[in-house]
Amino acid sequence: MNNQMFSQSTSQESAIQTNKVLRNTYFLLSMTLVWSAVIAGLAMAFNLPHPGFLITIVGFYGLIFMVEKNRNNSSGIMYTFLFTGFLGYTLGPILNSYLGAGMGDIIVTALGGTALAFMSASAYALTTKRDLSFLNGMMMAGFVVLLVGMVANIFLQMPILQLALSSMFILFSTGAILLTTQSIIRGGETSYISATVTLYVSIYNIFISLLSILGIMRDD
Incomplete structure (x- = not known):
């Protein structure tokens, strides 16, 4: 009886x-x-102006490192806002370029698509009883492919390659939302700061990727 009560109490606390x-x-x-x-x-x-590729990469990974280093204390919240504010700043010039090209409707469409993707993935992860851990292997393979593709695109600058990369980023980021959300509800992720940053980056990547895809299609 005591063991049963202890088990129930532990389950409730969890x-x-x-x-x-x-x-x-x-x-x-x-x-x-x-x-x-x-x-x-x-x-x-x-x-x-946009800070440029080098500053963006250094700022991104530098602030990510500081967030993760302080993921279990109050400083982590400060670095989270610094990180998301920095990405917000990088987004401003990108949005201005679309507005300047008369593509304001694309921004609205990308926002709607991003919201739909996030809500759908989150709802599925929160309600499904299926273990989504099988996605981990696919995510790792996808990360390697994306990394190689990003390096290749720096030199090739091919619209078709950019289109493929953007599509892969959407799939990869959706997978990250699924895994992170399920990890939270199953007790695997205990830091809401780390979870927030992962979800934020996924949303950011989906939005940027949709902008890229819609922009390329409009150019065509």
Whole structure:
């Protein structure tokens, strides 16, 4: 009887902790998305230049490192907002280029597609009883292919390759949303800061990839 009561108590505590991580993740994610949108809007309003490939890469991985290093303390929240604000800033000049080319409707379409992809993937991960861990191997293979493709695209600059990479980024990012969400509800991910950043990056990549695909199709 004591063992049964202890098991029930442990299970309840685990469920409470899981719900807390999930709740905190979605709350922080919503805050960072708003913050990022504000920074992107300011970058657009002041017509700020894009920081360039090198600064973007250094800023991205440098801030990711600081977020993960502080994932279990309050400093992690500060670095999360610095990271998402930085990506918001890089987004501003990109959006201005689409607006300048008369493609404002593409931005709206990409936003809608991104929201639909995120909500669909999250809803599936939250409700399915299927173990999605089989995606890990596919994600690793996809990461290698994306890395090679990105390096090749720096030199080749081929629209068809960019289209393929953008499509793969959408699939890869959707997989990351599925795995991260299920990891939270199954107790595998206990840091809402890390979960938030993973989901944010996935949303960012889907949006940028949709912009690229729609832009290429419009050019054609």
